[in-house]
Amino acid sequence: MSTLNIHMLYDLPVGAYHHYCALLCNALAAREEVGQVALTAVFSERRRVDVDPEEMDLVDPKVAMVILGPGGGSKFSRYYRFFSNFVRHWLALKNDGCTLVHLHTATGLNALDLGLLLAYKLKGIPIVRTIHELTAAERLAHPSGYELWFGRLLLRLTDAVIVHDPRNIPLVRAALGRDGTPVAAIPHGNYLVFRKYMPHGSQQEARAANEKPVVLFLGVKRHKGIEVFLEAMRQLQAEQFPVQGIVTGRINPGDEDLLAQIEQLANVKQDASYVPNHDMWRIYTQADVVAMPYLKGTTSGAVHLAYAFERPVIASDIDCFKGIVSDGETGLIVAQGDAAALAAAIKRLCEDQNLCRRLGRAGFERVSSGEYSWEAIAQDTLKLYRQALASEV
Incomplete structure (x- = not known):
């Protein structure tokens, strides 16, 4: 050969x-x-x-x-x-x-x-x-x-x-x-390589009773469904549901106007900057769940990154997520573009920390298999x- x-x-x-x-x-x-x-x-x-x-x-x-x-x-x-x-x-x-x-x-x-x-x-x-x-x-x-x-x-x-x-x-x-x-x-x-930057024992511990659960959205990009995410957080804010959203990652050129939408929400913080490799573990281990209400896409790299840190995902029902996200097993699936369904899924996971951990662990085990x-x-x-x-x- x-x-x-x-x-x-x-x-x-x-x-x-x-x-x-x-x-x-x-x-x-x-x-x-x-x-x-x-x-x-x-x-x-x-x-x-x-x-x-x-x-x-x-x-x-x-x-x-x-x-x-x-x-x-x-x-x-x-x-x-x-x-x-x-x-x-x-x-x-x-x-x-x-x-x-x-x-x-x-x-x-x-x-x-x-x-x-x-x-x-x-x-x-x-x-x-x-x-x-x-x-x-x-x-x-x-x-x-x-x-x-x-x-x-x-x-x-x-x-x-x-x-x-x-x-x-x-x-x-x-x-x-x-x-x-x-x-x-x-x-x-898989993206298990990013775990090498984690200090020993840095996995998320149980939250105090007065701490709000955190939902992470990575990347200020329209095709990732950020406007769907913001609308879901707006609905949760109107219901006075205790949750903290975090938006981080680079801004797509042409999507800068999204920052003004984020600033209007009291329950969402944003840090629109590139997340360095050594700090990736930090933003994931502070989160309970990762929101991925993508409107389109052909790849599942973002799911692999969440699973690497044992975090469950809420993903839209587009094709690229169907092979890696199992509804109720490694995360939750919601209809593409449905902010109300996303809000309901966030509530479900944030109200059940045991479910969060079980789904996150199952996702980690999936990407740790030989297939990936x-x-x-x-x-x-x-x-x-x-x-x-x-x-x-």
Whole structure:
């Protein structure tokens, strides 16, 4: 069996995509049939020219970390460094024996996203794509007809596709418009790695009688259903139900107006800032339950993060949650967009701490199983890599 040399390409070396790609690269690099793994970020954070040391803490030393467009300086200088680095990267791919490129997310810059794919195609290097969203626009708003068309165009330039839930395979097949491209459903891996930052014995203890239970919402983003969450908290406030909401995490560009809505609620606090890896345990262990009333999505990484800290979730009934959240076993399921149902679910869990702990523990046990181990994810990913290479012959 020939050795595989893999370049994994994603947008920024920080946040959810970085966490996912770093852990997958680590698991791939541990396989005997894999020679080299390069974790390649298209851009760095604007104010940094490197990767935050804490983010590098997640990357195995066997994995080469590359930034094509380092931050710092003017927009012109950043783009000049990107294109200079990309040309060197492109020229070195075959010389370095690159077997395939694995893409994880579009940058949202259409010309760049298309150019990257065409460049790899020109080199004759197979392209594998993991679908987190079909278009970058889906992370910000409802994609236009043009954006959906462009997303399908990018997808059709790939040689194999990964989704996290088998329910998404028909959607990908329809977007591809052809039958020959391999498509595999490979689960999202666990995020148990973040437990390493927890001080010993830091799991949540029983609350005092006068303490309000806490419900956490992570990420100021419309597609995550934050407006549904705020309406549910508004209803609970009107009922004078004792609960404290916490909204934390980064703000999606264009969603800044949501902060004013949060400030109107006395029972919700907000800290709209990035949660560093070392502090992730703190925001989860202070919460009783995690609210995820997503309006749309294709991945379940947020559920894995809650389960890693033994916290039950209240999730909407969209497809990406159905395989990982079991109603009444690891969390509660509510109808998408139904604020009253979300409010009722929050009340149910906040009034029953024993139920909270039982569901949270069951979620932890689920993601601790072999099905969600990165070793199993890497094995299934390598199978798809082989299919992509066979289709190129």
